[in-house]
Amino acid sequence: MSIFYCDTCHTKFExxxxxxxxxxxxxxxxxxxxxxCPDCGEECQLAKTVHAHADGDDGCEGESCGCGGGSCxxxxxxxxxxxxx
Numbered sequence: 001m002s003i004f005y006c007d008t009c010h011t012k013f014e015x016x017x018x019x020x021x022x023x024x025x026x027x028x029x030x031x032x033x034x035x036x037c038p039d040c041g042e043e044c045q046l047a048k049t050v051h052a053h054a055d056g057d058d059g060c061e062g063e064s065c066g067c068g069g070g071s072c073x074x075x076x077x078x079x080x081x082x083x084x085x
Contacts, residue, residue: 001014001015001016002014002015002016002017002033002035002046003046003047004017004033004034004035004037004044004045004046004047005044005045005046005047005048006037006039006040006042006044007042007044008037008040008042009037009039009040009042011037011038011039011040012047013035013037013038013039013044015035015036015038016035017033017034017035017046018033018034018035019031019032019033020032020033020034032045033045033046
């Protein structure tokens, strides 16, 4: 289960989500997690987490980055430092 945020009704909620993989011409393999908002039904993305990347610690442990949950080289769909793929 992951935390998602709805931009439409400003609700945070926990859900399993749906994983979408694709190959981006610029960034290569990318992953995005989405879930339907329980309040309004809109498609929502993972809740964004702010990380300070200047010190070299981007909050990633192993191969999965906590700032976006994706495998994209730019940080994934939720990374505040790049805005996603």
